[in-house]
Amino acid sequence: MKKILLVCFSFVFVISAWAQERVVSGKVSSSEDGSALPGVNVVLKGTTNGTVTDANGNYRLTVPASGGTLSFSFIGFATKDEVIGDRTVVDAALAIDARELSEVVVTGQGFGKEKRALSYAVAGVNADALAARPVNDVGRILMGKIPGVTINPTGGTSGTGSQINIRGYSTITGNTQPLWVVDGVPFSSATNDASGFTTGGTASATSRFLDLDPNAIESINVLKGLQATVLYGDQGRNGVIVVTTKSGSKKKRAAEINFQQTVAFNEIASLPDMQKNYGNGFQQLTNTAQFFSNWGANYREIDSVGHPYQFLTDATRRDPFARQFMFKRIPYEYSLDLGQFFRTGKVSNTSVSVSGGGEKMGITATIGYTNEQGYAPGNDLKKINASIGFNSSVTDKLSIASSLMFANTDFSTPPLNGATGGGAAFGGVPSLYANFLYSPPNYNINNTDLFPYETPVDKKMVWYRSGSDIPNARWIAAYAKETDVTDRIFNSTSLTYDFNDHTSLVYRAGYDYYTQRQNRSFNKGLSPTYAVIDQGVLQTQTITNTIWNHDLIFSTNRNLTSDINLSARLGGNARNDFYQRDGLYSEGQIVFGLLRHSNFTTSSSRSNAFGGRIFQYNQESQRYGIYTDLQFDYKNFLYLNLAGRNDWVSFLESGNNSLFYPSAGTSFVVTDAFTDIKSKALSFLKLRLNYGTSAGYPSPYNTRTIINSNARGFVTAAGGVIGEHTLSNNLGNPNLRGEIIQEVEAGFEAKFLNDRITLDFTAYDRGTKDLITDASVDPATGFTNTLLNLGKLSNKGVEIGLNATPVKLSNGFQWDVIWNFTSVRPKVITLGAGIDQIVLAGFTDLGNFAVPGRPMNLIKGTVVARDPNGNPIVGADGFHELDPIIGELGNPNPKYLTTLINSLSFKGITFSIQFDYRKGGKMYASTPSALLARGVLAPESVLNRDLAFIAPGVKRVDTDGDGVNDGFAPNDIMLTAADYGFNLQFFGRNNNAMFDATNIRIREISLGYTLPRQLLSKTPIKAASISLTGNNLWYFAFGAPKYVNWDPEVASLGVNQGLGFDYLTGPSMRRYGAVLRLTF
Template sequence: MKKFLLLCFSFVFVASVWAQERVVSGKVTSAEDGSALPGVNVVLKGTTNGTVTDASGNFTLSVPASGGTLTFSFIGFASKDEVIGERSVVNVNLGLDVTQLGEVVVTGQGFSKEKRALSYAVAGVNSDAIQARPVNDVGRILMGKIPGVTINPTGGTSGTGSQINIRGYSTITGNTQPLWVVDGVPFSSATNDASGFTTGGTASATSRFLDLDPNAIESVNVLKGLQATVLYGDQGRNGVIVVTTKSGSKKKRAAEVTFQQTYAFNEIASLPDFQKNYGNGFQQLTNTAQFFSNWGANYREIDSVGHPYQFLTDPTRRDPFARDFMFKRIPYEYSLNVKDFFRTGKVSNTSLSVSGGSEKMGITATIGYTDEEGYAPGNDLKKINATIGFNSSVTDKLSINSSLMFSNTDFSTPPLNGATGGGAAFGGVPSLYANFLYSPPNYDINNTTLFPYETPVDKKMVWYRSGSDIPNARWIAEYARETDVTDRIFNSTSLNYDFNDNTSLTYRAGFDYYTQRQNRSFNKGLSPTYAVIDQGVLQTQTITNTIWNHDLILSLNRSLSSDINLSARVGGNARNDYFQRDGLYSEGQIVFGLLRHSNFTISSSRSNAFGGRVFQYNEESQRYGLYSDLQFDYKNFLYLNLAGRNDWVSFLESGNNSLFYPSVGSSFVITDAFTSLKSKALNYFKLRLNYGTSAGYPSPYNTRNVINSNARGFVNAGGAVIGEHTLTNQLGNPNLRGEIIQEIEAGFEAKFLNERISLDFTVYDRGTKDLITNASIDPSTGFTNTLLNLGKLSNKGIEIGLNATPVRLSNGLEWNVIWNFTSVRPKVITLGEGIDQIVLAGFVDLGNFAVPGRPMNIIKGTVVARDPNGNPIVGADGFHELDPIIGELGDPNPQYLTTLINSLSFKGITFSIQFDYRKGGKMYASTPSALLARGVLAPESVLNRDLAFIAPGVKRVDTNGDGVNDGFVTNDIMATAADYGFNLQFFGRNDNAMFDATNIRIREISLGYSLPRQLLSKTPFKAASITLNGNNLWYFAFGAPKYVKWDPEVASLGVNAGLGFDYLTGPSMRRYGAVVRLTF
């Protein structure tokens, strides 16, 4: 491949012919892997006589007869002087400039800074932690690896989104996700759900950072504090994830080709232990109504039962099976293996990367293809990624750096709507998992011969319930689908002109464009219970999102005195966002299986079955900003940083649309200021302190009243078009201002024992005032709500990062340990006068709430009624009564998160294992509560069904004989096991479905082997390795009921503010596989 560079780039010769008494030749190689280095400068020291190495690393140079000293230099490698002496052949190994690489990190606006100079915490991972992994979602690769960053997947389905939170919450109404910046340009990571939470859109929507190719990434750095992100203005208030691609990196690269092939498998991580003694029914009886609970008779008591299809009440579903099943008896026995419903999904990822360069130019291109099957039937993900980039020194003063990315992401899944296990999923839309996990164990859904899932002619859904009101999961997997196809183009191009060694001007232009096509469809014939969907529905939606971003930055470096240096950047930014959504909804399918709008009787630009969304929507916004970053350096041990930005935004009225965010910070390297403190025990110690600010703005069009004009409101079967024009219920507020966010951060960095141990400790206190709050107003005004600046939030946290090398032996054995710790306590201080709570996510009677004086996202729902002494009140039916006022159920925020990564390496063998532990946090979980209530778990975990039970608490009594129950006595009302388990474990109240989310898991484990280069010396390969990987191979939830095997790591309310809910959106996934990597 070195010859590839020779064909692509011409040699640069600098030769001055003098005193040509003799010729010296040689070869330059890398000390790291022995590979040849092309393009290395070879200069006779003290002269201009020199050359560069060819594609094979060879050089030839005329030198004086007396010899002299040769200087070898190449970007990214430490320079080396070699005395010629009497030699005619001079071979040299160059080592990586590790010191330089380790001290520089990518910070705000894509600029690199010395880490010692930073007054804020920054953490990141390099390509080694990203590549050779079977996971193709960059967000999930980062899980547990960076202190202060919390990542929760929205489910176990391949391709679904992830909720990323950095340092708590700064708003209660706006976006809480971090800003992604790729090669210096904002990169949209939006999750454009096809509908909304109540209809399941958030459970299956993809996050757009899925479009990134992990194999094309050079590094990822996370800027967490407001001082670190101040140059991004309000866009950086939730943190910034800075991605540098190999195409966008300015690193000069040797010519090489890297091929990587991944094969992996997706499986359901864990399933409950199901009981095998009792079948479908209630009160230990079977019945023709076919209960969808499993409190029926013991299998030992009954030999057979009538086939459930003979009891179907809909003749169009019953009659086609009359001949086969009308009088058929089937064994009454355990026959369902839930695991057989799922599949082992195959994953393949192929990646090819080509790079080359010289001292003047570098180029990198990567292309990749991913084909992934989820464990659920019908869940598939396909991705095509292509990136190409180059950097070039056009002249001694002008350089250009550009990266271009294209991606096509094709995602499909059965509907994964939120559900509680009480029948239909939210919004009256079916879901694959809403009822499946507690299917009757005596009816084998996998035996499609004995239990067909569709009628033979018109393909209507059939299953065990006589009213056909419980969907057959196989029918849903076959005939209901959500698809999401996204085409994306992204470009970052920068021009840099160096006026002199100390002054430069950079212009950077960025373009991010994607088109997202979403389809949701149900063929007709599902169930009469789902009135509209039973007729067949089709919803298509196209989203176009465009970002234009421009930065112009002047950089200055000056020595103000012999001890003080100034590094300054002053810049301007212009960003334009344009979002467009268009779609069509149809219902009343004519021909089964044909999913075109022309095959439906009614079409509309408003969704009927999926939440009532109006598709036609355009949104445009502009931001213009000026920013500066001044860094004063005193003797390389004391640093002062002054930074700020002023933004002008288009979505607030004049007078409120301009805001300045200042910041100040300092770092003090104590061990350099007082060198006597340095020792073998203490090698480095730095203190950090900073103050930063930012803002949170509302989405556009909230300052004025908005009329929605929908020219194509409805189209009836006759083709008549009916328009509609509506005024929103929200009153515009022209006085709306941006939220003000302020943060104080302090910390230290230390290195011990010859840098075998490093510690990074951070504490912060972040607060938000002028919260944008959705306040109710008198409906007599014609509106129901408006946005006001009210309230305050607080976030206090601790972050710790520890790196240690307990063992490093001369034989190559090395043991490295990484420990990360994160604790953040978000709290609502006030919501403004007269507002005692606000629903953040979920429903008005069960969801996340903002309550003054309580943690952010507190969970509230229905609770048991209690007497004056706090005892639960039991009604006449033996079940607990509900309090008419919802109550607080728990705090979903974890007390802390911690990660432990152990890595061993020895002579080409590497082993790594990552443990993640979450302490605390409460969850409302439908999965364990529904399984308990439906009676499907192993009997040891639930109840003795042969006994009667008395609910704990008190019952009402008449104490004075006047016929009024005015007192309480200890309850003695007996209930059957079925009533007790069904009504008191689940349907009784929400507080029975609360569980502790404490859990531990093996997040990642890998075993790799790199072949020694001696074995490769006679092959075309420069490097070769194989790595075995596993993700989420094991977990244990301490608060889960026995036998449930529930995984609390799920975000069923989507990727924004919701937290602490599991709404039967599917089990988690584990993945294992192998990665082969070859470098030419």
């Protein structure tokens, strides 16, 4: 009986308890775009009763019958409370917490830190700034958007590299490009220039960050100072660009599909305005041999001239091809439209990403295809990008995250070697633009019926010069090409074990591998002037580069006292780099058009026409390091950061191969320490100060004298192999040490008017000692040079970033302003005893130099000789004499760079325009100087050809009648307009080719519209937007001669040290297009 009563009592108790509870359910979404939010914490307030939303944002939770309040919280969104009441369905829309997102940034080794705690400057861009642009080069998207970062394209050709410089220069012989880190793993951004040209690279070389897909990137943060980059050791000395991909992000994502389609067009940005009064010739005369310049007769004076092909001197070109032009007369008139040579390149980019997951797992996959034509014929870029990534909680303590990326990049272009406008391009290699821009205006290169560019049978090049010594650009575009095809695999995988809420251990492994196949080819028949290339040449080169990177990081976060918190990390890193290069060079083409090495008479593993490089080269290096990062937090307003790294490297000898880089910094949030000063006028103020160090190491194999072994030095037509073994010209230095780089940085961050204005100011002073210097050695030793630790370098700068919202109305209209300012002052302090200068890029008589006491990258070259009073000296021929010693031509470093971005938004409509301004900096520019000297510019910018001219200066005179010129008198030697313009504008006098590079441009303009969600509510589309954009639509160079339309934003010497040179590597490009984005 007691058992029966007990069972009945229990039954009644259960029914009573059940009657006091009920189940509520609902869906949690983003208030911004309505997308479902998985992994949101849903907790009954005041209890531990809770759950998380599933992959579709849905949840179910048992709550008391009386209801209560549900609290919805998720990283990156503002927490929201909902009273249950008598509802059984409780939905919630969470708003993005802009304050929370802005406070956490990705820093060294991928650690997320509160921005308020950082003692150094950091800046970045988000996915929207990257994806909504019709630009496929991540580097060029960043132009002007981050203070302290300077980006110069090597030319206007699609796919060519970009020179990226962060806070100036810290070395004179080493790499100056920043480290790229993708999902926590180093990512090679090398150019691997195939030419062997020793001037910093070529304009056609690609940068390997081109392999990245902008549409697959979640965010980019740029670490600029040495304290910010200390955890990367010497690899971070030039700054670090930290890229987080969507597949590498650990964010939990709702199930959705994102589609993006870009259609754009590439055009040449500008061409010179041509004069239409004078034709080819000199001294206002025409000539059957056809002059190289355009100082010929006035069109009014001559009706017609003989066709230039009837005067060809090469018999193989003249007979029988040129006979059809015998006695043929053609009108002597302006007929050339340079623009017809170029095309409007079409660009298409398609990208699709799929994301989803559940409570403990998220996954994202992206695939994209790019097909881009440049404005130049033969310039094309094709890319295939695919990536997949996931993050998963294996257990409550163990989680794994991995991202895998594949890229295929196919780039092709006509040759773009630098040239001065005086004939062939550098190294005797023809270039598309070397002579094109000053083509004779009375010979229309685009009229291939009247002016064929090849003989019909053997395809030999023909053009207006009787000796066929000027390449026809159409022949170059058709039969000369450079290609670069790269296949790349990249992976980042990390395992995280959480011992408890405040202690964890992370192991991260990274793998970056690519194979790069480079071809350079010229079919035979170019010109007898180019002795080797005229026979036909083919160069193929294969490069494989592998990086294995491993990190093991222990992290803990503890409260030492009630006021002091410690966040500590201790890590170890191992990085192995493997580089291998092999190739083959052949000359003597047998069958025109067949570009296989078997179709050439001679082959070798040393390049002949392209710089003499030996192809066979293997390089291996190792770095092992340990690092620590300690952050002390006092009451959330005073922070002390101590960090350091010790590296052991394989490319220095024992005793010099270990180096420790310490750093320290503090951040003080004044408005939190002294709350009385906090107001609407000043809502936030933080002061920061830090000290950081790093190092610069030489490339491997410089501490020991090595033998160059080339097993396949020459291969005969019969297949015989001849090897060669030579002692290196470089004398090894076993005492070589790493460069020591130190930096002090100070700054502040302030917010005014309720965060409507944000100001970030930074000043820094960086110095490098023990510069690794390439010093000459007495040739009697059997060597020519060696590396020594000599000299010091100084680099000071200021960076300012201003964000403001001048207008924000209740109806949704908002005006935002971004202003960035960068000023860098690099200076060479000393170079060591006996060394007065070092060539950094270019040539020994014209290039960038390091000179003690002068700005870094000083341009030096030939200058006009001057008398003791500084007057130019004029020779007996009426031309300025040259000083036998080269002199300073100018400082290529700009005084400052500034960017202004205005953005307007109203009810889904957005408009943005970006202006960039560069003040100062000198450039040696072949484009304007060659156009002036060759006499092709509009009449207002050239001389009156009917007058005589006198060169300014003094001439040498005999003052005492002894027959010796021993004094000077004002010059009175008259010159024709042709002699004056041709000889005094450019040739032989480098100082006349110097121009001020000050310029302003519209870098970017965009107009976008996002459809209201209400219009899409009954469709499978969650969000839709379209934007129209344009890049480099307008610019003005203040120092350019009128009618040249010259763009000084070019780095013709490649992406490394060279600065301030324009070597006719092609006009800049403008782009306009549309981007459609859909979310399902």
